[in-house]
Amino acid sequence: MRQIVLDTETTGLSAEGGDRIIEIGCVELVARKLTGNNKHFYLNPERDSHEDALKVHGISNEFLRDKPKFAAIADELMDYCAGAEIIIHNAAFDVAFLNKELELLGKPGFRTFCAQVTDTLAMAKEMYPGKRNSLDALCDRLGVDNSSRTLHGALLDAELLADVYINLTRGQDALLIDIQDNDTMGGIVTRVDLTQFTLQVLLANDQETSAHEEVLKQLDKASGGKTLWRIQTQPMA
Structure with a gap:
């Protein structure tokens, strides 16, 4: 499924x-890879940003005066998002603002325009219960470089969130590796099928098994008994 990582900045x-959207950034993923087919809009919200919001995004009221209103880009944005899975950090916030803008236009x-909305904040809370799960915290935890993020910006945040999402959802079932031949014009990709190799199986010793069980007990406590490892490894009835 085509995926769109989306972020907004608002006046409050x-x-x-009565707060409005002032910036929208969208990053497209197809087969979990960035396509470069992104969208970025600055919008005239027809009102000033709150002082606290200005400290977050740094987008001045004067800069937005000559930018298009949401009505001018609504159809383009909805066509772009049509049928895609939309990935948002703290989705309830952004979707509420998008709904209000669409409501003002009678839409x-x-x-109703997209296939589904996925909230990476909810995903992160489930994966890292009790920990900070802001975008910056996830970047630090997952090794995503956010050094250029001195202020919030919709397109930059969407790009960072795309990397965070890929790391959050990276499974252990990918047994194919892409090797890019940079010396060949056109970029020929060779697929190496690891299933053709016989891998040596090393069983855990008693000490390692005990340490593993201790970690599971800590996860049980943190997740209220919902440790996925125990659920997945239960014998079939």
Whole structure:
């Protein structure tokens, strides 16, 4: 499925209270790879940003005066998102603002245009219970370089979130490696099938098994008994 990583910046925190979207950044993934087919809009919100919001995104009211209004880009954005899985960090916030903008234009809600909305904040909370799961915290935890993020920006944050999402969802079932031949014009890709190799199996010793069980007990406590390892390894009835 085609995936769109989306982020917004706004004039404040309350869509129902009259705050509006000032920036939208979208990054496209196909087969979990960046395509470069991205979208980025600055918008005239027809109101000033709150002082606290200005400290977060740094986008001045004057800069936005001559930018298009949401109505001018709504169809382009919805066509771009049509049928895709939309990936958002703290999706409830962004979707509420998109819904309000669409409502003001007499259009249906955002979710009617896309296949589904995936919230990476909810994913992270489930994977790392009790830990900080902001975008910056996840970048640090997953080794994503966010050194250029001095202020929030919709396109930059969407690009960072795309990397975070790929790391969050990287499974252990990929047995094929792509090797890029950079010396060949056109970039020929060779597929190496690891299933053709006989791998040596090393069993855990008693000390390693005991340490593993201790980690599982800690995960049981943190997740309220919902440790995926235990669920997945239970014998079939």
